[in-house]
Structures are given as structure tokens and as C-alpha cells.
Amino acid sequence: MNIEDFDFDLPEELIAQTPLEDRASSRLMVLNRHQETIDHKHFYDILDYLKSGDCLVLNNTKVMPARLFGEKEETGGKVELLLLTQLENDEWEVLVKPAKKVKVGTKLSFGDGLLKAECTGIKEHGGRMIRFEYEGIFLEVLDQLGEMPLPPYIKEQLDDQDRYQTVYAEEVGSAAAPTAGLHFTEELLEQIKAKGVKIAYITLHVGLGTFRPVQVDNIKEHDMHAEFYHMTQETAQLLNQIKQNDGKIVAVGTTSVRTLETIARDEQGEFKEKSGWTDIFIYPSFQFKAxxxxxxxxxxxxxxxxxxxxxxxxxxxxxxxxxxxVSERYRFFSFGDAMLIL
Incomplete structure (x- = not known):
């Protein structure tokens, strides 16, 4: 299967630059994949498609202020880091600009030395391994020095940083938001619960695997970058119960899909408490189990x-x-509109 099979024309003006004032007022395209019908709704209409006994699965990862601006200690040259994955202790996998200027042994400084770092390795995809030095708690230092890592196609400044977090974000660790969840408000979630729909949480920390471009013609040759996931015993038990009672499992976002399908594939269709790294790559011919x-x-x-x-x-x-x-002028990408596939 060729990469060109998944191309389409997208006018640049349809790429949403800012979030809507009301999260739930975004548009919702509803696809019935069996009858191949398309309906146009608003996101708050999601209530009409969820029934008592169904389960909504949300990714509760929280975006870190993962973009750091600093300099090379030796030359004063400017550098930009995007934190992707914590490896162990204070060592992280990161993306660096300009990457060619940061070699193994290069020492970096951020915030006038509040945070220091050294490059300890180079990854195959061009990323770097960086070991940090600091006093106190790393996430507190990051909160002080880091910026929210908006995708490169968003050119506008984000006034309210919380708009790039879901209202249920809890587990810090992502380099990007699980954007399908940005449409939910606390009020809408309460209305969903009141209808008898269960809410379950999983965690997948969004890293390079989700937004790394495909650079091969034959998509089967593309290697996904691994991302960390976790499912609690409570969530596993709830999802198994939903399936036994013929309820529907509705995944919010591709990150939730990848987590659920990773576990269901490994456990023969069952759900279990589990943590690990997934590099699952889902493309046509994949058999969904979850x-x-x-x-x-x-x-x-x-x-x-x-x-x-x-x-x-x-x-x-x-x-x-x-x-x-495109013809109906939907808004695309992170701050754009949503699609429900039934």
C-alpha cells in the first residue's frame, strides 16, 4: 500500500489556528462505516450517539511544557529542545534544533544555568539523548522554563495554555495533546455519565510516534516510534464487563485506540492491567479486537x-x-473539528 493512497488536498486556511471559545461547540461529522452515510452535527450532539451501558475511553495524559530554549555553553549558540520521552532518571530522548550543532558531549544551559544538560547519544531518527542537571524537582524547573509545544502548523500564539490540555488531563508526560479529547467540557462529561455511559481512563504519553512523518513509499516499511502506555486494573475490569454486557467501547482519539488495541492484541481480546511501550502501527487490513x-x-x-x-x-x-x-469548511487538525465513526 502506497503513501500516495492517503493523500488529499487541504486548503491552508482550514487549518485551525486557535481553539473555539466553547470546546463542545465544534462541529462533528458522524460517519456510519457500515452504511457509509455522513451526517453533520455539533460535538455536544455526541450525547445522541452514546447509550447506557456504553463506555467512553479517555486518555488522561497531560502535556508537559516540553519546549526549552537555551544555548551551547561553549559558543553561546542558540538551541531549542523538544522533550519526547523520559528514559531513566534524568536522561531524556529529545528533538533538537539545530540538530547538527549538538553532538555527543555538547553541554547546554537553560535559564541562565537553572537547568543544564549534556548530549549523551544520537538516535537513528536524528533525535538526541540528553542528561539534565538541576536542583530541586525537574517538573517544577520545567514549569518555570518550558513552553507548551504547539504543533508547527499552528502559527498563532495560544493565550490560555490550558486550551491545549483536556479538562481531565492528569498524568504528566506528553509532548503533544491527545486532541480528540479537547472537545469535552466537564459539563458534557457529567451529562454523558448521567445517561448511564461509563467513563474509563487510560494513559498514553504522546511522543514522536504519533506525529513522526512517514518517509517511505510503501507504508508497511514505516517504523513507529514506541510510546509509553498504562492501563489500571480498574479500567481493565470495567472494559471487560462492558464487552460481556454487549456495550460499546468508544475510544476517544487515536492514542486511546492504539493503547486499547495493543492490550487486546497481546491478551487475546481481553483487557488486563498493563504498562509498557507500544509501537503498534494500524493501517488497512488491521483486525480490530478492542x-x-x-x-x-x-x-x-x-x-x-x-x-x-x-x-x-x-x-x-x-x-x-x-x-x-473540505467542501463544508470543517476546521482541521489539533484545534479543529471532530469526527465520530460508528
């Missing part, structure tokens, strides 16, 4: 995310839906 429906945003052309969505439905129908989204 989910019954999916809420997701509109994704980049040729991305692993549009491949995942195509796998859950079919490529031709998804591309037709994207074409309609």
Missing part, C-alpha cells in the same frame, strides 16, 4: 493517523468524508 466506535479529529495527509482511521472504516469512504469536510 473498540466499537472512535472519536477523532481530522488528520494530516499521508499521516499514520489517517491510515489508522482508514483501517477502522475503509480508505475510499474516509477520503470521501475528508473531501466533504
Amino acid at each position: 473498540i466499537d466506535a472512535m472519536i477523532t479529529n481530522f488528520h494530516l495527509p499521508k499521516s499514520t493517523l489517517i491510515m489508522l482511521v482508514s483501517a477502522f472504516s475503509n480508505r475510499e469512504f474516509i477520503l470521501r468524508a475528508y473531501e466533504e469536510a
